[in-house]
Each structure stands twice: as structure tokens, then as C-alpha cells.
Amino acid sequence: TTPDCRMASCQQNPVAAQTRDWPLGLGRLLELHLEPERAALAHPAVEADLAVHMADDALADGEAEPGAAIAAGDRGIHLAEFLEQQPDVDKVFYPGLPAHFNHEVAKKQSKGFGGVVSFSLKEDTIEAAKTFVTSTRYFKLAESLGGVKSLLCHPATMTHKSIPDETRRASGVSDGLIRLSAGIEDANELIEDLKQALQKIHAKTVLNTKAEPA
Numbered sequence: 001t002t003p004d005c006r007m008a009s010c011q012q013n014p015v016a017a018q019t020r021d022w023p024l025g026l027g028r029l030l031e032l033h034l035e036p037e038r039a040a041l042a043h044p045a046v047e048a049d050l051a052v053h054m055a056d057d058a059l060a061d062g063e064a065e066p067g068a069a070i071a072a073g074d075r076g077i078h079l080a081e082f083l084e085q086q087p088d089v090d091k092v093f094y095p096g097l098p099a100h101f102n103h104e105v106a107k108k109q110s111k112g113f114g115g116v117v118s119f120s121l122k123e124d125t126i127e128a129a130k131t132f133v134t135s136t137r138y139f140k141l142a143e144s145l146g147g148v149k150s151l152l153c154h155p156a157t158m159t160h161k162s163i164p165d166e167t168r169r170a171s172g173v174s175d176g177l178i179r180l181s182a183g184i185e186d187a188n189e190l191i192e193d194l195k196q197a198l199q200k201i202h203a204k205t206v207l208n209t210k211a212e213p214a
Contacts, residue, residue, distance in 0.1 A: 075182035076115040082191050083119045088198050093118040121176035128201050129154050129176050135197040138185050150183035
């Protein structure tokens with residue numbers, strides 16, 4: 001507790017790495033860090049200095065370009081801005097976008113906005129979401145906040161599957177909601193990956209519309 005107000009405050013940062021967010025600067029009296037190996041796994045917007053050994057493995061396996069080991073969080077804003085312009089995307093949830101309700105707060109207390117981006121499809125169906133998450137090449141399907149490899153998750157059928165549909169939708173987790181975690185791959189290749197997956201959804205929507213009886 002703090003001497004002046006006797007109020008305990010705890011801040012957990014599984015998304016914003018300590019190189020981007022400073023709890024001590026926000027009034028916290030104590031800051032704890034996991035050891036580097038576990039810290040790298042705990043932060044989806046993983047920084048190169050937290051996961052050098054993991055990045056080296058990715059480079060050795062040919063999964064990333066030599067110049068790609070920069071902050072994965074820097075890719076987040078590029079992915080969010082791309083998705084925001086896509087006709088098949090309904091909403092994009094990312095604090096780095098000016099339209100986000102917490103943009104000013106995030107800008108004030110963090111250096112960068114992280115590598116986790118969520119968005120909802122205009123075709124708000126389980127089928128459309130499944131088409132997307134099974135069509136990507138770089139983004140791998142996994143129930144994880146991320147690492148050096150780019151991941152994606154469909155909450156309605158994965159992390160939130162046990163929640164009744166009506167309760168889940170009422171809380172904001174729609175059928176067409178998808179969560180991305182940017183890794184250290186080339187940003188342009190990640191964008192192209194998202195683009196081709198969205199095109200598959202669009203093509204299916206056009207086919208279904210033509211198949212409907214007049």
C-alpha cells in the first residue's frame with residue numbers, strides 16, 4: 001500500500017513488454033520481471049532484446065529475414081492500418097489507431113502500441129472466420145498471445161468456446177472476431193497474407209450471393 005492513500009495497486013502486463021511500458025513511471029512502487037526466456041514467451045509484442053535466442057532460431061530455420069528482428073509491436077500498427085481500409089473488415093481494435101477509445105491513454109503511457117490486433121469481419125459468421133483463419137500462410141492458428149512467429153486466434157471457437165453464444169456476443173466477442181499477434185516476419189509479407197485470406201472470404205460471399213434464389 002502507498003503511505004498516502006493506503007490503496008494497493010497491481011498492474012499485470014502480458015501484452016506490453018517492459019521496453020514499451022514503464023510501471024514505475026506510472027506510480028508503481030515495485031516492478032517485477034520474469035526471467036528473459038519466460039518473459040519472451042509472455043509478451044506477444046515480443047522485442048528482439050527479450051528474445052534474441054528465439055529470433056536466431058527463426059532466422060536459422062529460414063522463417064524470417066535477417067533484418068526482421070525489430071520490435072514486433074512496430075508491425076502491429078501497419079497491420080491495423082491495413083485492416084482498417086479493407087471492405088470486408090467491420091471494426092479494428094488496436095490502441096495505436098486514433099479511432100480507438102483508449103488511444104490517448106496508450107499514447108501517453110506507452111512507447112508504441114504492441115503487436116496484438118483484433119478485428120471483426122463484416123460477414124459476422126463462424127464460417128467466414130474459419131475460412132480466414134485456415135487460409136493464412138504466415139499466421140499460424142494457436143490459442144496463444146504470441147511469440148516471434150505470427151499467430152492468429154478465433155475466440156468464438158477457441159478461447160471463448162465454453163461461454164454461451166448469447167453471453168459471448170453480448171460481451172463483444174462476435175462470431176467474426178479474429179485476434180492477431182504479429183511476429184518478426186516481414187511486415188509486407190504479413191499484410192499480403194492477410195489480403196489473400198480476406199480475398200477468399202470475399203470470393204465465397206460473392207458465390208453465396210449469386211447462389212441465392214431470386
